[in-house]
Structure formats: structure tokens, C-alpha cells
Amino acid sequence: MGKRSADLGQIVSDIAAQMRDQEDRGAVANYIPELAAIDPNQFGIAVATPDGKLYTAGDAGVPFSIQSVSKVYALAFALGSVGDQLWQRVGVESSGLAFDSILLLEQEKGKPRNPFINAGAIVTTDTILHGSSPKELLGALLRFIREAADDNSIHINEAVAKSEIATGNRNFALAYYLRSHGNLLCAPELTLGTYFHQCAIEMSCAQLALAGRFLVSAEGMPQLVSHERARRINALMMTCGHYNGSGDFAYRVGLPGKSGVGGGILVIAPGRASIAVWSPGLNQFGNSKLGTDAMHLLAKRTGWSVFG
Structure with a gap:
């Protein structure tokens, strides 16, 4: 069972604080010069819910290349x-x-x-x-x-x-x-x-979380695609959204997500929220290290998962 919306603000703030103290932040994508120059000491998180609220923390307003x-x-x-x-x-x-x-x-x-x-x-x-x-x-x-x-x-x-x-x-x-x-x-x-x-x-976490709402399939969210199409896109995000790290992300987080080498990850909690995390440093799979860690914590704290 997920946490009440009233708790989300504190959860998001706690996660940002925990990520701020992490020493191992991964490595930026150095094969694209413009991305290689990004400061890795940044982390942002945003959660958009069907009631119209947007919970943000860290560098959630900083624009980045969504790749x-x-x-x-x-x-x-x-x-x-x-x-x-x-x-x-x-x-x-x-x-x-x-x-x-x-x-x-x-x-x-x-x-x-x-x-x-x-x-x-x-x-x-x-x-x-x-x-x-x-x-x-x-x-x-x-x-x-x-x-x-x-x-x-x-x-x-x-x-x-x-x-x-x-x-x-x-x-x-x-x-x-x-x-x-x-x-x-x-x-x-x-x-x-x-x-x-x-x-x-280029988008910030706040913008990306809002832009992902059409895949949440909940009342109050934008309906830009049919429910069936949203479900299929989410299925592909779950199985393929993190390349050869997709199984690891599904195991740790249990939600559909799509990563980019700019350090951003868009994650959908069907019926509950659209989530965006960003930190430029990447793990061995080419996905945001702190972004993945943060989503693991968010899923654990909220109880959100497509697997019940």
C-alpha cells in the first residue's frame, strides 16, 4: 500500500538529502563533450501526482539533456x-x-x-x-x-x-x-x-515529471494516448528502458522507467504518479547511479510497485 500524498513531500526531501551525501556518484558520459562538462555533484527529484501536486527536492529545477x-x-x-x-x-x-x-x-x-x-x-x-x-x-x-x-x-x-x-x-x-x-x-x-x-x-526534473503524466492513466492526468497504448509503452519501459540494466532496475524498483545518458530517468507508477530523477553520473549500465539508488528508496518508502 502506498503512502498518503501528504507524506510524499517529506519522502522526496529525505531522499534528496541522502543522495547529497553519497560519495560514489558514478561517471558522466565523457564521449559527448557537452555532457562530459556537466558537474556530477547534482541531484534532482520530482513527483507529479493525479491531484495536481508536484513534489520536488534538490536540483529539480535545473535543466538537463534528456537524451x-x-x-x-x-x-x-x-x-x-x-x-x-x-x-x-x-x-x-x-x-x-x-x-x-x-x-x-x-x-x-x-x-x-x-x-x-x-x-x-x-x-x-x-x-x-x-x-x-x-x-x-x-x-x-x-x-x-x-x-x-x-x-x-x-x-x-x-x-x-x-x-x-x-x-x-x-x-x-x-x-x-x-x-x-x-x-x-x-x-x-x-x-x-x-x-x-x-x-x-532539455528539461528539468519538474518539467519531465509533468511531461510523463500522460502515461500514469489516472483521473486528473493528461490523456494524450489511449489507456491500452500507455500500458504497452509502460511495459516496454519496464523490460527495455534501462538497456542491459533493465532487469536490475525492475528488481530493485519494480516500476517502468526510461533512462538517458544525460543522467535523467523518467519513472511511472501506474495510477499513482509520474516521477523524474536526475544526477549526471552513470553506473556500469549507462544509467544514472544516484537516480537508480533514489528510485529504489522511493519505491521502498512508498510501497509503489507494479508487482503489488
Whole structure:
């Protein structure tokens, strides 16, 4: 049974205080220059509940690059555009490998395992880009996220996007491999340019928690997708949202979540809350170390879990 909402403010504050004192904070993503320069001594947490309240602590108002958390919104947008046709081009199984691995893509003839590994996200972006210009699609995706968060100030960090384009050789390799198997409809440069800008969307924990409410499926939360579609997106977040650390996160936290190498994690407690945590230092799986630890504490303190 979960705690009363009145207790959440204290729980969130306690967790932020505990994270502030942690010595092992992981390592920032040093392969993207703009992310390598981020101060690792930051931690933020925000919890948005169906009664309209937002509980925040730490650096919850500091904007950061959401990176792969953006894949949740691209997936929701793609399912709204093409529906289940998307699954002809990308699967729904966990990969068990690193987010940028090419191994399974080669074994399975150019069909990515799921939409949250890089190859699958590139296919998802390519699907919604087909027939549009990158500028048109990015504008539409931003409008979707702004509507979800009820915040028109959310934007793309151009410096981060350029940094990713300059260092994205492995993603270019994935894109050209997809293209060789006929699973990329647009020119790789266009799809990847769009994908890198999508990953460079910048949000704070407070904004991200609000932007995740459409997946909570509770009265008082935005209804931007059907309940069935929200349930399927949450299922993929549970099984694939943390790459080869997805099982570890599911075991420790018991809630659907999607991480990004910018240190952010969006977590959904179905029917209860949308949660965002952020700390730039990553663990061995490429997920926020303190963010994962904080979610373990939050799940323990609230009793929130999809497993009862």
C-alpha cells in the first residue's frame, strides 16, 4: 500500500538529502563533450501526482539533456502516427546488450530488438520523419512534449545536438546498417540529424515529471494516448528502458522507467504518479547511479510497485 500524498513531500526531501551525501556518484558520459562538462555533484527529484501536486527536492529545477528519455515521446508519437505498423520494423524484446550494440542488429537482419536501444530509436524517428522535414517533425514532437508538460518553454539545446553529431560515429554505423537492410526510409544524415536533436531536448526534473503524466492513466492526468497504448509503452519501459540494466532496475524498483545518458530517468507508477530523477553520473549500465539508488528508496518508502 502506498503512502498518503501528504507524506510524499517529506519522502522526496529525505531522499534528496541522502543522495547529497553519497560519495560514489558514478561517471558522466565523457564521449559527448557537452555532457562530459556537466558537474556530477547534482541531484534532482520530482513527483507529479493525479491531484495536481508536484513534489520536488534538490536540483529539480535545473535543466538537463534528456537524451534517451526522449525515445518514450518519439515512440508515443510514432504509435499515434502509424499505429501497430511500427512493429513491422522494430521488435518489442529486451536486447540484453548495450544501447549502441550492433551485434543483434546483424544477427537479426536489420530489425532492432526494441524501440529504446539506439538502433530501434533511429528506426522510430525515421518512421515519423518519412514524409516530413526534420524541422517539421522536431516542431511537432516538441509541441507534443510541451502539451504533455503544459509548458511551452521546453526547447532543444543546439550545442548538445551539434556535439552529438560530431561524435555520433557509432550511430551513423547503425543507421547505414539499417539502410543496407532496407529498414531506413530517409537518408541517414536526415534521420540522424533529427534523432540527435530529439535527444538534445532539455528539461528539468519538474518539467519531465509533468511531461510523463500522460502515461500514469489516472483521473486528473493528461490523456494524450489511449489507456491500452500507455500500458504497452509502460511495459516496454519496464523490460527495455534501462538497456542491459533493465532487469536490475525492475528488481530493485519494480516500476517502468526510461533512462538517458544525460543522467535523467523518467519513472511511472501506474495510477499513482509520474516521477523524474536526475544526477549526471552513470553506473556500469549507462544509467544514472544516484537516480537508480533514489528510485529504489522511493519505491521502498512508498510501497509503489507494479508487482503489488
